[in-house]
Amino acid sequence: MTAAKREAGKEAQSRTGKMKLEVYADRMSQPSRAVIIFCKVNGIDYTERKVDISKREHLTPEFAEINPMKQLPAIVDGNFKLFESHSILIYLACAFPGVADHWYPANLFKRSKMHSVLYWHHSNLRRAADTYVTNTTILPALGHPSNQQAAAEAEKLLFSSLSKIESFWLKGDGPFLLGRNQPSIADLSLVCELMQLEVLDEKDRERFLGPYKKVQQWIKRTRNATSPHFDNVHNILMKVKEKLKNKPLMEANHGGALDIQKRLRSRI
Numbered sequence: 001m002t003a004a005k006r007e008a009g010k011e012a013q014s015r016t017g018k019m020k021l022e023v024y025a026d027r028m029s030q031p032s033r034a035v036i037i038f039c040k041v042n043g044i045d046y047t048e049r050k051v052d053i054s055k056r057e058h059l060t061p062e063f064a065e066i067n068p069m070k071q072l073p074a075i076v077d078g079n080f081k082l083f084e085s086h087s088i089l090i091y092l093a094c095a096f097p098g099v100a101d102h103w104y105p106a107n108l109f110k111r112s113k114m115h116s117v118l119y120w121h122h123s124n125l126r127r128a129a130d131t132y133v134t135n136t137t138i139l140p141a142l143g144h145p146s147n148q149q150a151a152a153e154a155e156k157l158l159f160s161s162l163s164k165i166e167s168f169w170l171k172g173d174g175p176f177l178l179g180r181n182q183p184s185i186a187d188l189s190l191v192c193e194l195m196q197l198e199v200l201d202e203k204d205r206e207r208f209l210g211p212y213k214k215v216q217q218w219i220k221r222t223r224n225a226t227s228p229h230f231d232n233v234h235n236i237l238m239k240v241k242e243k244l245k246n247k248p249l250m251e252a253n254h255g256g257a258l259d260i261q262k263r264l265r266s267r268i
Contacts, residue, residue, distance in 0.1 A: 019078060020045055020046060020047050021039075021044065021045065021046040021047070021075060021076075021077050022046065022047050022049050022075060022076040022077075023035060023036060023039065023046050023047070023048050023049065023073060023075050024049045024051050024063070024066055024067070024072060024073055024074045024075065024076070025048060025049070025050070025051065025072055025073040026050065026051055026052060026053045026058075026072050027233060027236045027237075028053065028236060028237070028240075029053070029072045029073065030126075030130075030192045030193050030195070030196055031072065031073055031085030031189070031192070032072050032073040032085070033192045033195075033233050033234060033237075034085055034089065034185075034188050034189045034192040035073045035075075035085055035088050035089060035092070036048065036073075036229075036233050037188060037192070037226055037229050037230055037233050038089055038092060038093075038103070038185065038188060039092065040229040040232075040233070041226050041229055042092070042096065042098065042099045042100075042103070043098060044092060044096050044099075051063060051072055053072065058070050058071065058072055066081060066083075067081070067083040069083055071083065073085055073088060074088075075088050075091075075092075077091075077095070085189065086118045086121075086122075086185070086189065089103075089104070089185040089188070089189065090104055090185065093185060100182070102180065102181075102182035102183065102184060103183070103184055103185050104184065104185055105184075110178075110180075113178050114177075114178065114184055114185070114186050117169060117177055117178065117186040117190070118185075118186055118189065120164075120169075121186070121189060121190055121193070124157065124160070124161045124164070125158075125161040125162075125165070125190060125193055125194070126193055127154070127157065128154045128155075128157035128158035128160075128161050129154075129158055129161075129193050129194065129196050129197060130154075130193075130196065131150055131151070131153075131154035131157075132151055132154035132155055132158055133196050133197065133199060133200065134146075135147050135148070135150050135151035135154070136151050136200070136204070137199050137200055137244065138199075141244060158208060159208070162208060162209070162211075162212050162215055163212070165177075165190070165212070165214075165215050165218075166212045166213075166214050166215050170214045170215070170218055175217070175218065175221050176218065176221065176222070177190070177218075182225070183221075183222050183225045183226070187218070187222045188222065188226065191218070191219050191222040191223065194209075194215075194219060195219075195234055195237060196237070197209065198234075198237055198238065198241050199237065199240055199241050199244055201244075201245075
């Protein structure tokens with residue numbers, strides 16, 4: 001037995017008698033979706049605490065007691081509180097028994113490689129996709145001005161990020177990141193990020209993803225590997241996609257327009 005597994009075993013024993021894990025999340029948040037899907041796929045018993053960003057519940061003093069940074073997701077496990085989705089996923093993979101090794105391997109070299117993907121994600125793919133979608137789709141749908149310069153810079157970074165995934169992170173014989181044969185927390189995090197592109201119009205989405213066949217296949221494989229939870233958790237995003245598709249009709253229907261604004265405010 002490795003030292004890492006012994007440590008995980010001790011952690012599992014120390015959790016005995018704790019209250020059920022609490023996950024504070026809004027499913028319109030990409031990182032929140034990754035954490036929820038991970039819990040469901042791995043049979044982790046948890047209570048989902050909805051923090052409605054559209055109502056600014058993440059900015060309340062009560063939530064600041066959970067996460068002083070006032071961002072989602074966050075977890076409470078007994079007396080232990082944690083925020084930042086990558087840190088949460090690592091903790092869940094180590095602290096809860098029965099999580100398969102492929103999600104967060106015990107092997108130091110494989111684990112370190114995975115960390116390199118996670119760190120790269122925050123400063124590249126996440127920054128690009130979030131900024132582009134916000135300024136080209138979300139803000140206009142809410143009737144707010146967008147930053148076209150920021151959108152243009154994000155577009156370049158998004159193409160660059162997709163190219164890096166296609167040519168570097170997906171190189172090797174395996175179908176998942178780093179050439180592995182099974183998905184990891186890195187696959188789940190990055191694919192949830194790319195799912196945000198679903199709210200773009202079809203031509204724009206195809207413009208980004210069309211050239212990258214390996215990326216498309218990888219998204220499909222990760223989705224299938226976490227079925228049916230992946231689609232169930234992303235259902236809220238698909239509803240927003242449909243509302244955006246029918247936006248001209250909704251603009252003639254004031255009730256529909258107000259509804260989409262309420263939905264999309266949780267993205268900003």
